[in-house]
Amino acid sequence: MTQDINFMTKTKALIDNLKSVCANYGLGNDGNEFKIITQVFLYKFLNDKFRYAVKQEMPALNDAENFSEALHNLSEDEYQFLVASLDPNIPRLRPQHLISHLFTIQNDSDFGKTFDDTLRQVSVENAEVFSVKSFSGAKDSLFDDLTQFISDSSQRDAFAKALINKLFEFSFEEMFEQKYDFFATIFEYLIKDYNTDSGGKYAEYYTPHAVARIMAQIMVPEPVKSAKVYDPSAGSGTLLMSIAHEIGEENCTIYSEDISQKSSNMLRLNLVLNNLTHSIPNIIKTNTIAQPTYLDTKFDFIVSNPPFKLDFSDFHADLDKDAFKKRFFAGIPNIPKSKKESMAIYLLFIQHIMFSLSDTGKAAIVVPTGFITAQSGIEKKIRERLITNGWLRGVVSMPSNIFASTGTNVSVLFLDKKADSEHIVLMDASKLGETVKEGKNQRTVLTPTEENRIIETFNAKQAVPDLAVVVTKEQVIEKNYSFSAGQYFEVKIEYVDITAEEFAEIMNGFESRLQKLFAEGNALDEEIQEQLKSLRYE
Template sequence: MSEAHKKHLEKQLWNIADALRSKMNADEYRNYILGFIFFKYLSERMLDFADKQLERAPIKSYTAIPEGTDEGDRYLDVMRTKALKSLGYFLKPSELFSTLVARGTAKAEAVPVDETGTEEEDEDATTADNFILEDLRDVLRHIENSTQGTDSEKDFINLFEDINLNSTKLGRTVKARNKIIVDVLRNLSKIDFKLDEVDADVLGDAYEYLIGEFASGAGKKAGEFYTPQQVSKILARIVTTGKTRLRSVYDPTCGSGSLLLRVAKEAKVDDFYGQEQNPTTYNLCRMNMILHGVHFSKFDIHNDDTLEHPAPHHQDLRAEAVVANPPFSANWSQSQVFMTDDRFSQYGKLAPRTKADFAFVQHMIHHLHENGAMACVLPHGALFRGSSEAHIREYLIKDRNYLDAVIGLPANIFYGTSIPTCILVFKKCREEGENVLFIDASQEFEKEKNQNRLSDEQVDKIIYTYRDRQAIEKYSYVATLEEIAENDYNLNIPRYVDTFEEEEPVDLAEVSAALKRLNVEMEATDQTIAGFCQELGIETPF
């Protein structure tokens, strides 16, 4: 997609949000817009699939099938079977996005008038022709129900549960709610998502754009489920270094799935695995997978707390790539039962109850394949905090030799927090077994309004430095394991990358002369002020 087309699309999407922005905050109205985008996508895929199936049939168009007749029902029964196998869901012609938009925007019949010449008070009478709320609610429910008992059931169940068409936030009356929903759907119908173009990902780009906008506009609550694209790009390029294909990629705190999908832009991925605790974000992730063309059989996303209740069917997962942006310094139970859990038992200590950063690291390493690579974002404090975290760091470096690189990122590049962060890279079978690469990229960023951002050039510099393991003055350093041991396994980057800038020498003689000149000027000023005070008949202030 050209930059001009992308800008035009973004403008259209932002204008669509205007209808809802005044009524609710971003993390609420995102559910409606993203949900309707997903509905539009499912409808267009269904229509395209069905029309291709009908190319050799007497009825050539899916929308021409006469629903409610014997002939029409036979067509739909066959189409339902094929669609559930190929797409994972089914929609009738009357349930398509375009059909509902056409009904919702149809011109209503003239409003009846009573004998006195005034309009009837029944507001529903004015919308008899274009009232679609109930049908829309039924269609969204039917999409989910159509998958029951099929292989795709777990990927579609409750996908639209966050779209409340009865919410008074949409409007005080049914008529008002219907109008605003019709307006949103009508504007969405004007956007061509170019599903017929193999290389086009207009819909996916639109989805990612809106997720990013909601995150930046709503602070921490909406930003929890989204990793800035430039950071995602770094993680994805690290774990795909030297590879064009991955058997599997796993994100234990997958949010909306942007990290998983970013990896797929760097290498072909066979299977996607993830877990997300927030039900709304879990729904967004499943939508995002389907929107980006990932077949329902190729992704496995679980909804639950990753540390406390890891997905049972992920127990034997050993992913070739692991990426994550876990919640920074989150609380967890630190229950002693975890001391017998295979994820944590070998370390001898658990991560602090109020700082679960290394608990996520331990979980991810457990699910990392022997020949895989793992890259995760952590708060900077995880590099040097003591107690059990220091013990875990030492075990990972000294006893297991898993740590491959430490990359310091600029502060204020994540939505909802301004703290500096870092990326830790782990491998179980490292090519460079006797050292760890440290990169200090914390001072190289672009300032944008209230947010810092990494440019493409700055991202490239991080990646090239990582892949070449370059030692660059004031930017990167390759530390031996002995040096790290001498630092008591403290990974604070300034201990390894010297960024000290020597100050220019001070000419004390010149400073002394400047002070003398200043004293002379001050005495002259004092005399002038004293003269003014004498003329005014007031006491001098000194």
């Protein structure tokens, strides 16, 4: 545990040091700082991952005084044989691509250009595994020419040297040896200053870990093998990482779509840190609603925290294609004359998810709580279809302010193509949680005990007074397809045994108090009338 904390401290220190370098060269809080920090960190991680894998495959290199030189001394055939024996998810680096090599040549002229050229070569040679694709099939570059963000060209060599010196200070290799599992925390620390949506339409970068864990542990109550897992509005991948850990990284393949390049890059880094590199080719930067890549693919597990409201009037007409008729069975929200930004795009995501489930598929979707009781419209049609098809496993209504990014009350829909329609769990967890202050905002945080209570109650299909009810498909239909637990709670009437004399005494007490209140009211009325008369005569 002490070693775990030690590595965590060192890793956070590396991130802080990289930010200091950016600040020293005028890039603190600059729009490009995010690219520099995340890409340099990724380069460091890939460098150390390669070194670790090569030493495992060729133990003789463990004793080499200069690893990059020893690698350089291999013949081309030996190098190719070594690289071919590595796991496909391990990056392929040349000796001249290593940080240790760059460290030794940092005083050469044009070092900034050498640094950029190195990252570009790493990008090209690893594009097949590590690139994010767009809807058109074009692949992005893993790394940018980072020194070009320094406007003063005379400072670029010094900037590159400063970065390399920070990267050289410690290695991740021992972490791979011990299989430490704290990279989710490291990822959050890495992106915490950049975790806002700066123009991306869909990216919902942060889902609270409590919500992500609840979704994953309710969806995966037992072991799973060879699962296809999908998020159509993936953001940085919090939900995907949570369910992948629950299933087991080796037992699932991740698929995702999101319109934001920034969030796609965050997700790629998250996959690398969480041993899911094999899924990077399945990250697609696209408009999931209008240009879905995976329209013909069906998934075993789907998680989503979609944007609730968004102006999609610019591609509204594209959604009326014949190819989409079956997908959007409940309809497409109309374009309002004003407040177009209030268009309920989440209703399209719910329908898209329903369309994308395999025959035994399961889904968990974050929705505004208003969805579960709306009396008409697309919301009602979707709920009717879920009940008619027998796909609703249950709903958990979360405490208010559980999301830092929205004050909207949210619920989580749990869908299952093989759901038990006689035991639908409706849970009202809105009264749980503790209020904490984060800056100027207040947020509700669930305790670990409360998380476990929600998960265990739901998975056990257990009715708990004032928390959860277990209802049948027929009961939901009787309640006009309401998914709100509160509408099914029994009204409690407490009966107290009293004598006729005690009852008469209580009623007399009520009567006396009422007479007194009436008398006080009459007196006050007379006083007001007298004051009005005196004002009139004045």
